[in-house]
Amino acid sequence: MEIGARVAEARSERGVTQAQLAATVGLDRTALAKIESGSRRVAAVELVAIARELGRRVEWFVAETPPALASYRRGTSGVAVQAIDTELDALVRDAEFVTSHCPELVTGQPEIFPHPTTPEEAEKLATTARSLLGLSPEQPAHDLSRLVAGIGLLVFSEDLGEGADAGTVLLKRGGVALINGHWRVGRRRLATAHELGHYLVADEFSLDWRVAAAEASGIEARLDRFARAVLLPSADLRARWQEWSTNPDESLRDAAVRAASHYETDMATLSRRLFEIGLVDRSRADDIRRVQTKQADIVEKNLIVRNELAPIALPRTFEQAVLKLYRREVITSDRALGLLRGTFTEPSLPTLPPAPEAEIWEVTS
Template sequence: MAIDSASLGLRVAQARQRAGLTQEDLARSSELERSAIAKIETGARRITALELARVAEAVGERIEWFVQESPPAIVSHRNMSDPGEPSPRIDTAIDRFVRAVKFTAQHDGNLRSTLRSIPVFDEPTSATQTEALAQQARELIGVGPEVPLHNLSAKMVGVGVLTFVLDLGPEAADAGSVLLEDGAVAVVNGALRTGRRRLALAHEFGHILIADEYTIDWRLDSTQNSRERIIDRFARALLLPRKSLDTQWRRLGGTERSKTREAAVRTASHFRVDMSTLARRLLDLSLIDDETAARVRTFKTERADIVAHDLVVADELPAGELSREYQAAVLRLFTSETINTDRALDLLMDTWEPSDLPELAPRDESEIWQFTS
């Protein structure tokens, strides 16, 4: 769709502010005069395609962000934020993933059917309600109430949630999610360790189930507000179900000080969580006291532990992982020649090389004439 100079100028101003740049900074980076930037932002001067490309590079945005409407949930979130603050990297990443998913689903019926309507649950207001929501969530994704929840992203696809993992760096947010018209997109920071990545995704699942349209979670185990504390507990309960954890902890002798470390190492491996999450969950269930929790947080799984206890080392949700259903949809568009190589690689978020794409079957002469006649 066409966009007028005033709207385009406003987007330039928003992108500059989120990038933490002054008009002088942007002018220098884009090889424009500061007065030109000022006029562009007010809509008094048109911006050429080449100038827009330089501006986009300077502020770390994609050109499509300036000329196409963003998903409503993202627009709402950004309008609520302080316009003088730099934009989190995850904001930009989520915007790109949502656009890519919507485009791909528009052209691929299988992906459209995957993005089904997600049931909405009442927001819990107590520990009891939070534990109940975690059990309902397990039922929703087809996992028994007591078994370890592995391969969470694959199971969430069954209810319409697509997960993407991108290394955003240690200073960026842990995760974020967006509800679409049907389905949802969750983005996890691949810079986190495996256990924290799983906790981050579980946390986003909680937001999705209570229909938070758009969320950015900067750090897990938040104490900022009651909602975040509730979602934190939901995530722990989802990954560490009460009865199973209680049984495992007592069977391994976790209640005995001399056996606490071994019990923690084996339990964390069994449920694929980090020590901080395990300690907090054990406190939730009154299985340990504060002193023991502090000790558990200091434990590290060593190489000797892996050998001695025959532990499974799983790198779940590695950086660069894209939803398998989404990747398959992109490949279908490529092999049907709905999109070209560059567009396919773009939709695959530059996690694929051109050589990774399948070779297209050559067309015979009759097919060529269909395209030229």
């Protein structure tokens, strides 16, 4: 019955009728209806065909849904499961499979911190988070996805279109975050910092539709503040902004371009951070928000351009663990390519040594 219910759910998400799906997989419509109702068993070959047609992996139909996602779906009955939810489901399963064979993938997980209830507590949590990530007070959080992997949060990026910004699921050890790579790099990094906040306060599941939204309130607003403080530490920003904004040879726009490049943030995040720590007034913050960095700025100011979490992006430690499993022949090449989500081709996988002759004869004799 559970498999049948998942077939019905996946078919509905795909927007096809029973008749259409039945025709494409070579079943009678009545047979498919019985499968979905749980009154008929589904053969393995049939399930593979259904999974292929509906764009799901077979284990999605037969394995238990991660508890946090199952709880979320029960709370949103009648609402279509979004793309980010579906992808998170698959990533959680993959991460749990890989970590079961390579527990060293998650080497450390911080203690659980209380939810910040004030902006001041959000700032304090950000200072603690930067320390956990090994950042000095004046150090920009470059390569944030690598840093958070060091404390057990595996961040993936996929282009999910104009949907949610990010989602996070807490695992038994560590966690998985999925960032919507459809957005620009500054927004992707802000979303990553925001999901780090959810991870540190041990929210079992979070699905964030728009980080730093003007209407955000409660815990989301405080985690937005946390995220900005992680990316733009106040003491360092104050010192650098004083230097950049008082340079007689440059304008406010030039200072904003330098700051956004140095900290790898978008202008909306920078302007809001400058305003909330009192470095600019509302009018100047609005001016900064409208600034666009041009190619001429990059050349003339000799800026370094990074494109962190451009989709598809996987944690390096996760990639290394998958390749380790492939070298050990724990997984096949097809399974490795699936786990690596199309970022590898079969020729780019490691070359495995040929089996010893004695082993070959043992298999073939």
